[in-house]
Amino acid sequence: MSTGAQLLDTTASPGDITRRELYFFNLYRCLEAVVYVGLVFSPFAVDWVRVSRPLLGQAASAVYLVVALALLVSTERLRSRLAGTISTSLLIDIVAASLVLIALTGHSLVPMMLLVNVGIAALLLPHRAYVFATAAALGVAVPYAYQLLSEPGRENNSVETIAVVVAYFIVAALLRYLGGHMRAAEDLAARRGVDLLNLEQINDLIIQRMKTGVLLVDRANHILRINESAWHLIGNPPPNQRELGSAAPELSRRLYHWRHTGKSDQTAVALAHDVPEVIPRFTRLAPNDDTNVLIFLDDTSLLSRRAEELTLSSLGRLSASIAHEIRNPLAAIRYSAQLLAESPELNAEDKRLVDIINNHCTRANDVVENILQLSRRERSRPETIDLNAWVLAFVEDYKQSNDLGQDQLRAVTHNRTLEAMVDPQHLQQVVWNLVQNALRYGRQPNQPARVSVVARLAVDKGPPLLEVIDRGPGIPPKVAAQIFEPFYTTHEYGTGLGLYLAKQMSEASQASLEYVPVAGGGACFRITLTPAGALLASRIAPQSA
Known part of the structure; x- marks a missing residue:
């Protein structure tokens, strides 16, 4: 009975998913900043990396690393302003990448790393995907144009730059589509989760309000769940009393007999002092698996009351039929007695007899009216x-x-x-x-x-x-x-x-x-x-x- 609740507890909500994605986005930004710092501060130069403006590169990468760490630490607080946080942080990524590109001569690694930033931002905010791609394209194109103007003899890498810009838009488009579907799936999962939780609560409430006692017991005779009726029928044990053998020894004995013989004792028994007698019924949650057993406790007093209600209902309908048949001859007798009482030839003795007839007709009519009222009584509307x-x-x-x-x-x-x-x-x-x-x-x-x-x-x-x-x-x-x-x-x-x-x-x-x-x-x-x-x-x- 608690499976649904446990399943919902172990399933991440959309808010948890967004927080995790934003955290990894900020964590990747820190890695990106560390790479930039390594490129501009490393004493080991490589063929494809040449720092032409070391002060600019060092300042930009150092500031970017500090900002990246601050964003990582502030992930939880910034989550409430998700759209603004992602847009601002991506703008910082683009500016940092542009400055590092200006400081470096060999720069193919920086645009490729920025490609991941664009993709994650498009995934988290699909409706701004093309805006992010355009900003990233400008962030790469501007340093390239600046280097062409400032260094006329520099090697022309326009094809590589154009390819990176196109890659930004392709990645933005793909992840925009994927992000839209991901958000729709998250919303649907959230709605289904709420529906399942509500259904589980309704089912649990119905079970708690049932007049029949219900217990769920595992193989070790440990009470997993118990409704209010069962709690009363086994004598109101302490809340921490979860062992069936201690809470209801006779019920535990019958469960043991049923598990080993497959036969249930159908005789009524009182499981505690001053509680109604019950008839226990046992059933497995799954065929051929008695790991968990459902126990139903049928209150015999309720069964007797239902039988009595059915008997009274049948008697009421029968009495109503008889009453309808009595009313017509009774009315004729009463009317005749009233006419007879008006006769001037009646002596005192005859009048007394007529009065007796009228009185008993009135009494019989009252009985008939009460019986009819009993049979046609309307349902209560409190x-x-x-x-x-x-x-x-x-x-x-x-x-x-x-x-x-x-x-x-x-x-x-x-x-x-x-x-x-x-x-x-x-x-x-x-x-x-x-x-x-x-x-x-x-x-x-x-x-x-x-x-x-x-x-x-x-x-x-x-x-x-x-x-x-x-x-x-x-x-x-x-x-x-x-x-x-x-x-x-x-x-x-x-x-x-x-x-x-x-x-x-x-x-x-x-x-x-x-x-x-x-x-x-x-x-x-x-x-x-x-x-x-x-x-x-x-x-x-x-x-x-």
């Missing part, structure tokens, strides 16, 4: 909301939509901004249901209900909370343990689906709904919300060394 403003608006809206009479409903907000990530429509349905239950059941005998909708932060700067609190008799512990189960109710006309639906909608918005007893009497239904901008998870597994 967004950031100001919880204080939302609670104030909700209480005001509820009071305008319902006649509370003597009952009390108030909003309690926090003294600072509370932002939460939640689906406002789901939250509206959940809190509306909780407030209705609190006003209906959360009251002392013969007293008005007192209900509060509270927005606050959990202790120690925890997540934002929304609570619906009443001052009623509370809920007995045995009942409280079952109130979120579907179809469980203690009221004669309750459906047992209201709190179940409220919990399901809360979880769909990455929130949790729980019942909390209130000291001194009363009930509190607490919704723990996701803070706005909070990360779903953090990458805590250490990288491989």
Whole structure:
């Protein structure tokens, strides 16, 4: 999993390539200056080198050597102004070569060495290649013309000079073409490198966020990579604990058995204390090569939850079909009961029976509506909301939509901004249901209900909370343990689906709904919300060394 990152680290970037080329260009200039110094200061004269102007040659070559060394030392600092640095340094090369050519009589070596300068400059700055070639041609032609004028009897080397000038333009053209392609290849490599790095980061992020635990183990049972889920499933070992045998002995034993028999033990096992049971799966990165092995840890609780979700989904669709079939005869029964209740010939006993029919039709219709709501529930669309403003608006809206009479409903907000990530429509349905239950059941005998909708932060700067609190008799512990189960109710006309639906909608918005007893009497239904901008998870597994 770290191969891509390692490959990118060992591949030179375009900036590194340019710095290296500029360094060798300056290094060659130093060599060139040393050759010039050797030509003009050497006591050993040769046939094809004669110093006609020693002072000029010595001064020019000495200054050129100092400048060349200064450019070599300043390579890193001059790299930020690449075009100006190359153009100026090449101009210095041409001037130095021209002065040395004037000082020397035999000069074929100097123009040939300058040919390399022109070629490197054209390679680094392809768009100025012909400018460099023209400047170099003038730098060679001017000393040649000067020597012809100052020494009329001197041997005519015009063919050699013309050949060198033509060579400058040929080399500039070739290296201009090569430099353009080289820069295009560098740009493409840089883009591909960025794409590979981004892809590697995305893949690594996906692996880190997977619910399935993933470990990469080498032949020596050393953990090379591990994602967050696997880190939790093996008991949160210390970051420096990289030996599988020490971090998860049972997993190491099963890996050893799989490597030697090729068979994997599919029984669930808890790899540490207070962690879910897992089913380990092993696979090689390459066929017939168990140098590195990938280990997948399937959380059995997740598998059970997925199976439960599939079962509930199927039951929801089945219940919705049944509910649709019930609504039509139920509507006919209710309508007939209403017509029967209007008959003047009914006695008191018959009217009581008709009332019973109407009440139970209403209850059955509520059950049908809740089942339909469960089956067609829309996907959660979380967004950031100001919880204080939302609670104030909700209480005001509820009071305008319902006649509370003597009952009390108030909003309690926090003294600072509370932002939460939640689906406002789901939250509206959940809190509306909780407030209705609190006003209906959360009251002392013969007293008005007192209900509060509270927005606050959990202790120690925890997540934002929304609570619906009443001052009623509370809920007995045995009942409280079952109130979120579907179809469980203690009221004669309750459906047992209201709190179940409220919990399901809360979880769909990455929130949790729980019942909390209130000291001194009363009930509190607490919704723990996701803070706005909070990360779903953090990458805590250490990288491989």
